[in-house]
Amino acid sequence: MPVKIRLQRHGKKGKPYYWIVAADARAKRDGKYLEKLGAYNPNTNPATIELNIDGAVQWLQNGAQPTDTAKAILSYKGAMLKNHLAGGVRKGALTEEQAEAKFNAWVEEKASKVEAKKDGLSKAEAEAKAKALEAEKAANEARIAAAAPVEEEVEETPETVVEGDPSEEVEALEAAKEEE
Numbered sequence: 192m193p194v195k196i197r198l199q200r201h202g203k204k205g206k207p208y209y210w211i212v213a214a215d216a217r218a219k220r221d222g223k224y225l226e227k228l229g230a231y232n233p234n235t236n237p238a239t240i241e242l243n244i245d246g247a248v249q250w251l252q253n254g255a256q257p258t259d260t261a262k263a264i265l266s267y268k269g270a271m272l273k274n275h276l277a278g279g280v281r282k283g284a285l286t287e288e289q290a291e292a293k294f295n296a297w298v299e300e301k302a303s304k305v306e307a308k309k310d311g312l313s314k315a316e317a318e319a320k321a322k323a324l325e326a327e328k329a330a331n332e333a334r335i336a337a338a339a340p341v342e343e344e345v346e347e348t349p350e351t352v353v354e355g356d357p358s359e360e361v362e363a364l365e366a367a368k369e370e371e
Contacts, residue, residue: 193217196250196257196265198231199224208232211242211261213250226250231264237308242268248277269298 193216200221202208209231212224228250229242247270251257257265265271276290285293 194225194250194253194255196228196247196255196261198258198260206234208234211247211264213255216256236312237305240264240268242270244268244270244273248274252277269294269301272297 194213195216196211196213197220198209199212199214200207200209210224210227211229211231213226213228214222214224218224226246228247229240231241232239242264247265251265251270251274262271273294276285276294279285280287280290
């Protein structure tokens with residue numbers, strides 16, 4: 192029974208969500224599977240991947256073949272590296288402690304890269320919001336400036352211009368607007 196590590200599609204139309212599963216190669220894409228290894232959500236940026244690394248390594252050591260996309264995901268999360276290091280331990284090239292230290296160092300480095308990407312995305316989003324706010328302010332000022340000449344014509348009439356107290360000017364302008 193040839194086993195594949197592949198993606199099983201879930202979610203609604205236009206919003207895919209995948210399970211990472213170990214399944215018989217003859218089973219349907221969304222059909223029967225042997226074990227669920229994790230989940231993959233490509234709708235977020237960066238994509239959200241939850242993976243049981245030890246379970247994936249166990250299936251790889253038992254001869255399961257990952258599909259291209261599943262292999263990329265396993266590689267991204269470090270399952271392929273852990274399988275490679277386990278092969279080195281079996282051959283005697285590494286000790287278990289050395290392999291675990293190398294894997295943990297790689298995981299920490301990968302986590303820092305992902306955090307840097309998230310920070311960059313949030314910074315870019317904040318800059319885009321600031322630009323949009325500035326554009327909106329400019330558009331509002333232009334709209335107010337376009338409406339201002341109408342008010343100037345009302346102010347030019349000698350009846351509405353009142354010298355002295357600014358509150359009286361406001362009342363005079365409101366009265367002129369009501370007359371129109």
